[in-house]
Amino acid sequence: MYPTEESDPFCLSAASATRLLAGAPWRRFASMGDSLAAGTGDPTPGYANLGWPDRLADMLRRARPDLAYLNAAKIGATTTKTLENQVGQVLEFGPDLIHISCGANDIWQPDPDLVEIGRNLRRIFARAAETGAQLTTFTLGAAFVVPRFPDWHDRVRALNDITRELAATHAAVLVDMWSHPVNSRPNLLSTDRVHFSTSGQAVMASELVKGLAGVLGTRSVTSDRASERCGKA
Template sequence: METNVSYSSFVALGDSFTEGMSDRMPDGGYRGWADLLAQGLASRTPGFRYANLAVRGKLIGQIVDEQVETAAAMNADLVTLVGGLNDTLRPKCDMDMVRARLEEAVTKLAPNCGQLVLMRSPGRRGPVLERFRPRMEQLFAFIDDLAERHGALVVDLYAAEALGDPRLWAADRLHLTTEGHERVAEAVWQALGLEARSDWTEPLPPVAPPGWYRRRGSDLRFAREHLVPWIGRRLTGRSSGDGRPPKRGELAPFEL
């Protein structure tokens, strides 16, 4: 059932997932689930305002240091925080530090917004997910605990079988496609108690798996175009978000 709650302002915090990669628009920018959610909320509430502080590549410590104070000061009706997954995908990860910084963020944000939303992030099926699954599940268990203690909502994207389908992931195997972002926006929409517009958990139609040569060709392109540059940034201490400003740094009216 749809609730009577309305949101007049929304602030999104996070990394590339919340920035909207790889939901590319014709002008070369990215849209993503947070923009889609804002669009839906704006259609219900005149004067709706939206900020998106997310920057690709950010680790949880950077999200806390660079985004949380700004978001808390905005006193928005709705705040979403998604972070920590980039940390878990690093070869070395201090999970105690990740948990401490997440708790710092939630402790600051929860009293300064109407509704805080956290997420159990989706994972693309494959060997990378299996390698990092234990860390991810530690992270998600802590997110559940934080939400219970601070009155936050948790949107469980990780448990949705459909969002693990490789067809909903871009060629870099790290970011969702346009349809993937649309499903995430719908998942958050429904978690807020709003009337369902589609079934975001619906599996994609079955298809025959690609042949060996097609899979190997895809693996080679992925390694050349995405994996090698990612490794290069790790070795040199660089990030894809270095020097990049927030996507939408001011809490301002959102135009449909």
């Protein structure tokens, strides 16, 4: 039997998320990049039909009701298109919390240029970091494979390495989905066998809340979840 959002061990309840984000200073949240940044995914029974960015915005609004939110991400966007069409829009919005997920569509090409991908991503992260905003990002998960590319996982690992490097350089909150246990769930992927369904979207949002809580220095996730279990007993 598959978990529901309420029973999912990787999902935070609204009450837990609110406690972890207490005192959050962020007033303007923006996401840019490709479909991962957009929160694209099919509905999963037992989970709210929301992508991770909308979920995170809702959680942040519980702590900061005046939060402004912009999702500039586009399905199919490459690093080049993100630079050309999204970075300016996001910077004009004036965010103090910026999510960046991009590069998957670049490595989907027959012969991806990892040097160019890295160069573009460095420019995207650098321009976002210049605002002084807190940055967040994901690595790609291992759940989906592109059959026509026998080296697909090597491509993903290379992109993930670039993402990890940039997260470290810019003190970004990194949610590393590559080896996350959720990758083994049979119902994780949408019908396109690429995007995480809303069960995965819920997990990603919760993991980002935990990462942001670490930035805030709020009470630990472990103690918070323990108190939640006691409350349910």
